[in-house]
Amino acid sequence: MGHPFVLHRCGDRALKDGRRYQPFILSAVIIALDQISKALVVHFIPEGSIACRLFGDFLWICHVRNDAVAFSLGSDLPVWIKHIFFILLPLALMILLSAAIASRKMDREFTRAQKWCLAGIVGGGVGNIIDRIFRSLRVVDWISTDNYGWFGMERFPTYNIADAAVVISVILLIIGILLSERIRKNEQEA
16 A cells, blocks of 8 residues: 555646646637537538628628638738648647647746636637638638728628637737736846
8 A cells, every 4th residue: 555645646746737738628619619600600601791790880790711811811822832831830839839738847937827828829720720621721700890990991800719719818828928027027026
């Protein structure tokens, strides 16, 4: 029979290891919501059409396909370059971010909240990579919002749940990093 202290330490480590993978729950939820919403859009809304307008003209539910990245950047690139820059490189980045989330070594670099933000980025990234692989490099976008003329755009470029998850997660990650740096700086000064 083992020593109780050793068993307790092993149990604590297993619990911490289990917590280390919890942020992937967010990744899985984002991927599921993104893919389910895209499947519904593809099934019920003809491509190139607007299904409904909500809140006046603020929100449109529509069906468009994007064969480029944000703001249609790269739509004229050859297919082989799109495979590299729109599938392979993002996939490598998602693997690196996943490794950072799961790594014990990165516990000193990222807080738990920051790891959850990384998991949001992974979920959104994988959601769009799935489209690029299984929908001939064409991501299904279905949310269009009024931009009120900001940046010279009447409407913000159409997006999906994966895109929103990435943007929100990046913003929260930047805020988290800035706050962590401020806390560290205040602790050093005290």
